[in-house]
Amino acid sequence: MIMKRLMLSAAALALSAGVAQAQYSDNKVKIGILTDLSGTYSDLAGKGTIVAAQMAIEDFGGKVNGLPIELVSADHQNKADIASSIARKWYDTEGVDAIAELVTTAAAIAVREVAKEKGKIDLNSGAASTPLTNDKCSPTGFHWTYDTYAMAAGTANAVVKSGGKSWFFLTADYAFGHNLQAQTERVVKANGGEVKGSVRHPFPNADFSSFLLQAQSSGAQIIGLANAGADTINAIKQAKEFGITQGGQKLAGLLVFITDVNSLGLETAQGMVLTTGFYWDMDEGTRAFSKRFAERMNGKMPSMVQAGVYSQVTHYLKAAAAAKTDEGIKVADKMRELPIQDFFAKNGKIRADGRMVHDMYLAQVKAPAESKGPWDYYKIMRTIPGDEAFQPLAESTCPLVKK
């Protein structure tokens, strides 16, 4: 009798322990921020994304159903091989349940492969390319803040509709630049515009004068900049110098971050039209978050990538709490089920292909006289509804989308 009771209680104990383990691995929820901490993207992503994730965890209360939340971070140096080996180590031996941020398409895709194979969660904020929600999509992979489609559609639509019909492209000669140019060309042509030509410049490139002269002699009304970071900054700076903008041609920056505008200065950047997923000075919610963020970042306001990381980490934690587990597939299903409602995304929702659909914004850079101080850079001209901003689900080549 005693023996039987002992065995029963032992079995019950084992069972309960087993259940607890199945719920949350290692009895905690662990999130990894994998980003560029030292290279080209370290201002628009970088340390700021770690701060944003910390804030998300603190605001969530630091616990999921009573279990602690842990945050780790690493620098992937924008290299795919480093990114995938860190992801493997994190998922396999260090108990990381979700990896977030992931700027640079090559790194993002490398981590996506690993996460998909292991049924773990990956949350993209910084990477731009659309394959993440097309042929590289995954049941546990999400794309949060923006992509080349949304940037191209937002800016090119607005520019063509306001009369900029003929385009010439300066394109960074690598996958991202080609992707961005192709997406933009499609929108320009669909709106009745024409493409007069393009030139592919080496990446990175300091002197754009030669390419700008080629763009100038093409006679196109709009010079589309299908590049990013320092390349975009150099091109804009030199276009002003060479009198391109004074000569009546306009520049369309297809991927411009607030950190780029900060670096250009309003004198040079004023009047430029761009698309963004977030701007700090839109309403009470964005201002409150951004003020707290700036206090921790020496006065720097958050970029859309950094704000996006706060939103994605918060949503992940909500889903992990609601699903009562940190098992990849189950949390991912819950994430798709729950709406996203925070300062970053109003009525955001996640589609079958992993795209988080939310409103994007068409902004214009203020003139120096209109700006009240540091980081007061944008006028929001239009809210682009999520369904219009992102690639329609019907066009997605993601195998998870049922047609």
Place this chain on the structure above:
Amino acid sequence: MMTIFGIPTQALFGQLLLGLINGAFYAMLSLGLALIFGLLNIVNFSHGALYMMGAFVAWLLLTYLGAGYWLALIIAPLAVAVFGIICERFLLSRLYKLDHLYGLLLTFGLALVIEGLFRQLYGISGMPYAVPKELQGGWNLGFMYLPIYRGWVVVASLVLCLGSWLLIEKTKLGAYLRAATENATLVQAFGINVPMMVTLTYGFGVALAAIAGVLAAPIYSVNPLMGSNLIIVVFAVVVIGGMGSILGAVITGFLLGLVEGLTKVFYPEAASTVIFVVMAIVLLIKPAGLFGKRS
């Protein structure tokens, strides 16, 4: 309209002129490198970082002291030269008797440290710096619009290069310098303070890099990595010109600017590689470089 290989001649003139302007930067930087290599036997890998420091000092002066471009053009090179001289006295001077490789490693390390510091302090995306009021605007040359500032860069670079060349080839100080390059011990035996001369030469080379940095600030993005992107090309220029040849460095600088400019018209994708192709060809045919003497 007349065309050459399908490109209108007018456009081609424009591109050649632009090539010359870029060549001006190559020339200034490779001149400093060649000077330093000639006398110190150091392959100065920190040259790019010092160029970046020149641009950043200009930005710092403007932002924190309100000192404009012209003042920066004088103060920045001096400040960076002082920094360079301190490095030379306390670090580089210990390596002269050793293999080239040690100097290369030390200066490469220095470059990483300097760039890392600036990245930590000012981030990666760069700082705004406007073209000075006096040099804004441009001339319409008929075949292209030439910004006044670019014209100024070419003139300033030509004056600096020519001045340095005259100083080294035609003055007594230059004669000491060249003699010390040939045989330092003998020159010292004549009572000339060779270590002092070495230090000042390094300071001068560094100042040249800093001036190039200030000249670049209004047209390129002022960021901590601006030098490391340029320095590899400049090294190729020095190798093509012939290590240690001053005139060679200057002429090759301008020439390669032209070659690069033409590539940007005919096959832009190759614009960043063409200089290295030229380098490989030159090394195969003339291993000592176009103007180098076989030692």
